[in-house]
Amino acid sequence: MGQDLRNYTPEDESYWASTGKAIATRNLWISIPSLLCGFAVWLYWGIITVQMINLGFAFEKSELFTLAAIAGLTGATLRIPSTFFIRIAGGRNTIFFTTALLMIPAVGAGIALQNPNTPLWQFQILAFLSGIGGGNFSSSMSNISFFYPKKIQGYALGMNAGLGNFGVTTMQIVIPLVMTFGLFGGDPMILENTSGTLIGKIPAGTETYIHNAGYVWLLLLIPLAFAGWFGMNNIRDEDVSPDIPSPVGAFSTITFMLLIGFVTAAFGLWLMLPAKVGGSGFMVSKWLVLPIVIALTVFLLKLIPGQIGQNLTRQYRIFVNKHTWAMTVIYTMTFGSFIGYSAALAADHQGGLWLSAPDGGRSADP
Numbered sequence: 001m002g003q004d005l006r007n008y009t010p011e012d013e014s015y016w017a018s019t020g021k022a023i024a025t026r027n028l029w030i031s032i033p034s035l036l037c038g039f040a041v042w043l044y045w046g047i048i049t050v051q052m053i054n055l056g057f058a059f060e061k062s063e064l065f066t067l068a069a070i071a072g073l074t075g076a077t078l079r080i081p082s083t084f085f086i087r088i089a090g091g092r093n094t095i096f097f098t099t100a101l102l103m104i105p106a107v108g109a110g111i112a113l114q115n116p117n118t119p120l121w122q123f124q125i126l127a128f129l130s131g132i133g134g135g136n137f138s139s140s141m142s143n144i145s146f147f148y149p150k151k152i153q154g155y156a157l158g159m160n161a162g163l164g165n166f167g168v169t170t171m172q173i174v175i176p177l178v179m180t181f182g183l184f185g186g187d188p189m190i191l192e193n194t195s196g197t198l199i200g201k202i203p204a205g206t207e208t209y210i211h212n213a214g215y216v217w218l219l220l221l222i223p224l225a226f227a228g229w230f231g232m233n234n235i236r237d238e239d240v241s242p243d244i245p246s247p248v249g250a251f252s253t254i255t256f257m258l259l260i261g262f263v264t265a266a267f268g269l270w271l272m273l274p275a276k277v278g279g280s281g282f283m284v285s286k287w288l289v290l291p292i293v294i295a296l297t298v299f300l301l302k303l304i305p306g307q308i309g310q311n312l313t314r315q316y317r318i319f320v321n322k323h324t325w326a327m328t329v330i331y332t333m334t335f336g337s338f339i340g341y342s343a344a345l346a347a348d349h350q351g352g353l354w355l356s357a358p359d360g361g362r363s364a365d366p
Helices: 013-043 045-054 066-082 085-089 091-101 103-112 120-145 150-178 218-231 247-272 286-302 306-320 322-345
Strands: 195-197 200-202
Touching: 013 066, 013 091, 013 120, 013 150, 013 218, 013 322, 045 066, 045 150, 045 195, 045 322, 066 120, 066 247, 066 286, 066 322, 085 091, 085 120, 085 247, 085 306, 091 103, 091 120, 091 218, 091 247, 103 120, 103 218, 120 150, 120 247, 150 195, 150 322, 247 286, 286 306
Parallel strands: none
Antiparallel strands: 195 200
């Protein structure tokens, strides 16, 4: 457990039965909840923003509802560098480090939500950082694929993706419930509007612990970080991760590549967002911004010198494969719809607010 693997041959049936299956199963069942937390932290702004309005945070609806958009674009952009982490940094190193990084926006959200006077820009930074959870999908899926023989890779990837995506549902159930009691202490706030949970309405005037929406994920992230470090493996074979550096070097590489994604995502958001929420005010169409962000991210990653750049250049061969682009379009239509509806409709009718309205919200009877 926790060691680097060499000569890992899951296609060898005898090796798979005697050794490989147990290793693969252990890595899969650490990967699934780690990815689940990634989805939860990435998309919890759809729930948090509505509760912030219910609690009287002094922001306009249109300002708060940009937080989900910020997290969405950042998470999508970070999937580009995350695709290459396993080859360059190793599976164990990647899953441990990217899972641990989720503690930053989770703790930050818990702190910021305790003060109704927290400025918008702090929430925007936290939404920006929560995009790490969206990027984790790419590295998680890539990692798990190497542990299984081709004949059952579909099962492994389906379990990882399907149960990992369940983080969206988990978040939608957990956050409204944990806000109802002082799980992590702190001072409660008073609901100004009726809110809702899975089991019913919470009336206005109720004490609410909104900061639990961030802190609660530490109950999973901390043990999962330990599980990832001590229970997962790097595969050091030529076709997986033959030249990974020390753990510190791997973490530094991942951080640098994530920073490139953050920079390009920030540029895209600046082009799109209104000036009053920190954007340029140019209001550039997302249909222009998205290809600009993708192309810029790919270009900057390719400029990384040394072995990293060489590895990326080899892997960029996927871009000349027509099937890559066909699957990209299909995935955008399917997963893109899932994420969009999950972010908007989860809070569609809590406290009489609708996220799906063009102006960011319209009133309805609670």
